[in-house]
Amino acid sequence: MSGERLSEDQAAPGSPADGTAEPGPSPAGGSGRGGRTGGTRSGRRTLTEGQRSERRLALLLCAPAALVMIAVTGWPIIYSVWLSLQRYDLRFPADQEFVGLANYVEVLTSSYWWTSFGVTLLITVVSVAIELVLGMALALIMHRTIVGRGLVRTSALVPYGIVTVVAAFSWRYAWTPDTGYLANLFAPGSAPLTDQASALAIITLAEVWKTTPFMALLLMAGLALVPDDLLKAASMDGAGPWQRFIKVMVPVMKPAILVALLFRTLDAFRIFDNIYVLTSGAQDTSSVSILANTNLIQALNLGIGSTMSVLIFLSVALIAFVFVKLFGTAAPGSDTEGRR
Amino acid sequence: MAAFGGTDTRARKLRWSLLNTLVVVYALVPVLWIMSLSFKTPATLNDGNFIPREWTLENYRSILSTTEFLRALLNSIGIALIATAIAVVLGTMAAYAIARLQFPGKRLLVGVSLLIAMFPQISLVSPLFEIERTLGLFDTWPGLILPYITFSLPLAIYTLSAFFREIPWELEKAAKMDGATPGQAFLKVIAPLAAPGVFTTAILVFIFCWNDFLFALTLTSTERSRTVPVALSFFTGDSQFQDPTGSISAAAVVITVPIIVAVLFFQRRIVAGLTSGAVKG
C-alpha cells in the first residue's frame, strides 16, 4: 500500500480497502471474504503496510475489552484454585495453610453438597424442559400472530427485563399464607414455601416465568430462519400442521434450539437469586450457588467456598462440553466465516 | 389470505386474540401483584386479595424518606450507568474489529467472551471477594462496576458485531468517492447507521447490570455501594419497618418501572438485539 493510504488507515477505522478480487454486491459476501482470509493466512510474510496497520488497529480496538475480561476472570479463577487448596477460614486467619485436596475430599463427602447438587440438577432439567415447550409455544405465537404482535412481544419482554429479585418477591408473597392470592387459592391453610417439594416447585415456577421469554426470543430467531416456501412446499407434499412443525421446522431450527438449550441450561445451573429470596435455601432447597455463597459470605470459609466454586465451574464446563461435542451445538459467533 | 371468508378470518383473529391474552396475563400477573401489594394499607396487606381494597401511597412515602433506599437507588443508577457506558464503548471497539477487520486472534477473542457469557458467576465470588478486599475495592462502586463490565462485555460484543455486520460497508467507499476523508466517512455515514445498534446494546447491558444480585450481595457490605435488589432483600421487620412487605413491594415497583418503560418504548429494538446476537452473532 502506498504511503498515503497507510496514513488514512491509521487515522480512522473506516478505511481498510476491501481487498477482494471482485467486490460483489456486498463487501461481506462469502466468496470475497474467503479469498481474502486465505490471502491473509498464506501471506503472513508478505503483509502489506495496509494489512499491518489493519491488524494494529484491530488489536488496539480489542485490547481494552480483552484486558478487562481477562483481569476480572482469568486471574481470579487461578486464585480461586489456589484458595481451594488452602485451609482458609476468615474467622481464624492464623490457621491458613496448604492442605492439598483435603477441601475437595470434605466437600465431595458432604451430604449438603450432594443434596444441593441434586436440587440444582433437578431444577435445571425440569425448568429447562418446561421452558423449551413453553418457549416454543410463545415463539410461535410471537412469530405468527396476526393481531397485536407488538403487544404480545412487549408483554413477553416484561419477565425478561424485570429484576429477578423483584419477581422472586412477587412469587414469595403470592405463596405466603394469608398474604398471597395463590396460597389462598391453591393451598389454603398450609405454607407451601416451607415444604421441600412445593418450595422446589415454586422455585421452578419462578425460574420458568422469568426466563421463558428469553428462550422464546432465541427460538423466534430460529423460526425466522425457516423459509415460508419450505412450509408451503411441505403442506403441498401433504404434511399437516403438526408434521410441518416436527418434520420441517424443528430440524431446520435445530441449531437455534441447541444454542437456546445450552444457554439456558448453563444459566439455570447457576440459579441463585430466586432461591435466595424464596427460601434462602431452607428445607434442603439450596442450589450449589447458594451453598457456596453460604460458606463464603456467611461462614467466611474461603477454602471450602472456593472448592465449591471450582467444582461448579467444572460442572458448567462439563455441561458445555457435552452440548458442544455430543449435540454438535454451534457456539454462536465462534466462527465468523463459512458458518452453517 | 383471500381464500378465507370473512367469518373464518374473524374466527382466526379471535383465536389469536385469546392466545395473545394468555401471554399478556402470563407476563403481567406477577408484576401487577407486586404493584397491588405496594398500594395496600398495612391493615389489608395480608388479606390475600389480588386488588387492594384500600389504596395508599404510604409505602412509597416511607421508602422514599429513608436514606437506606434512596442511597441504594443512587448506587444502582450510578453503577449501572457507568458500567453500561464503559461496556458499550469497549464492546463497540471490539465488535467493530471483529465485524470489519482481519486480524489474528479474532476467534480466540470471540471464544473467550463466549466462555465468560456462560461462566458461573458464583465461581468468581470467592476470589473477587478476597482480591477486592486486598485492593481496597470491596464495597465500592468500582468494585461492582468491574465485574458488571466483564460479564456484560460478551453480550455487548455479540449484539454489536451482529449489528455491524448488517451495515452496508460499500457506503464507506461511496462516501470516499464523494470526497469524504476517512474520518468524515465514519462520522457522517457509519456512525449514524451504527447508532441504533449501540443504543440497543446499551439497553440490554443496562438491564443486565440493573438486574444483578449475586455480585451486589457479596461484594458490598454497607449502604455505600449496596444496590436496590440487595437493599430490598435486607429490608427487615425491625423498628423502622414493622412489616417489610409493603416497603419491599414499593421499592420493587420503583426499580421495575424504568425497565417496563424501556421495554414499552424499545420493544422492537430489544427483540432485534437479543435475536440477532443469539443467532447471527
Place this chain on the structure above:
Amino acid sequence: MSDIVLDRVTKRYPDGALAVQEVNIEIADGEFIILVGPSGCGKSTTLNMIAGLEDITSGELRIDGTVVNDRAPKDRDIAMVFQSYALYPHLSVRENMAFPLRLAKLDTATIDRKVNEAARILDLTQHLDRRPSNLSGGQRQRVAMGRAIVRNPKAFLMDEPLSNLDAKLRVQMRTSVSRLQKQLGTTTVYVTHDQTEAMTLGDRVVVMRGGVVQQIGAPQHLYEHPANLFVAGFIGSPAMNFVPAAVADGGLATALGEIRLTDRLRRAMERADAPREVILGIRPEHFEDASLVDDRMRAEGDVFTGLVDVVESMGSDKYVYYALDEKARSAELEELAADSGSSDVPASEGQLVTRLSAVSPVREGDHHEVWFDLGKVQLFDPSTGRNLTLEA
C-alpha cells in the same frame, strides 16, 4: 472532463494472486468505455484502482496527464455509481445528492441549484424529500446517478450499475444512461458482465479475462473480428457456435460436414503454419434456412443437414437447435461455459444454435438443411485460442 491513462497497471494481492496484470488502456476525454468479462476477471479491481479504493501494485494511473497513484479517492475528483447504489439510508434523496457538495463546502444556494438541476435531469424532483428505502429500484438507481452528476466530476465510474434491476427496467435505464453520458460528455468507465450492455453502451469495449486484457475495440469490431476464442464466445448473443475441425485434403472435416476452404480460410491456415486441428466458429445469425437462400448466396456458403432438436420461435426469427456429435474443447470455452452457467447443464455432445428467418417452415424432429456463410466463418487455434482468420 479528462482523459484517463492506465499504463501497465498491475494488482497483486499479498498472497501472490495476480488480480490485474499489466493493463494498458488510454481513455480519451469524453469517451464511454466498458470493462467487460466474467466474474473474477479483474474488471472491478481495475475500476477500484481508478477510483482509488484499491492500491495499484505497479504501473501508473494518469488522469489529465497527472500521476494519481497515491491520491486518495477524494482528491481524484471522480464520481462512482455502485452496484448496490450505496445510498445513505439515513439521508433523504436531496441530502444524498447534496452529500458530495456539502463535503466540498459549497454554499447552500449553489448546492440547492445543483441538486435541483440534477433532479430535473433525472426526473427525481418529486422524490427529493423521500428516503431511499421508500424508492423503487429504478428510482434508487437514478439517485445514485444523481449523486454522481451533481459534482460535475472529471469522470464517472460505474460498477455494474444496472445489474440489480429487472430485465425490462434495465433496458430502459440502459438507454437513459447512454443519453445522459452523451448529454454531459463526461469520460465514463463502466463495468459490466453483461455483453449486451457492453455492445450497446460503449464507444469502446475492453474485454478482460483472468486479469489480462483480451481485446480493446469498438463493439462492432469485437463482434466481427474477435482476437481470440474467449472474445468470440463472450461477445454476441446467442453465443458463437464452436465446432472442432480437422484438416483434410483440400478442406476441413467438421461436425457440420466437409467444408471447403475458401481463399480467406486457406490464407488463415497458411499464416498459422497449417495446424492439423482447429476450432471453427460461426455465429447463429450467419445461418439461414437453405430453402430461402438464392443461388448467389448459396455459392458463397455451404450447407449442413442435421436433426432439428428444438425450435424456439421469437416472432421476429426462429432459433433452431441442432444436436451435434462432437463438442469443441478448450480452456477458454470451459471458462465461458462456467461463467454462463451452461457447464451445470449436463451435455456431452455439442449443440448448434442457428437463427433463421421467421418464415422458415422448420419443425422439431425434421432433418433440415441450413445454409451458412463461409465468409463469416472464423478459425481458432485450440491451444492458444488465437483467431487465425484475423488479418494482420
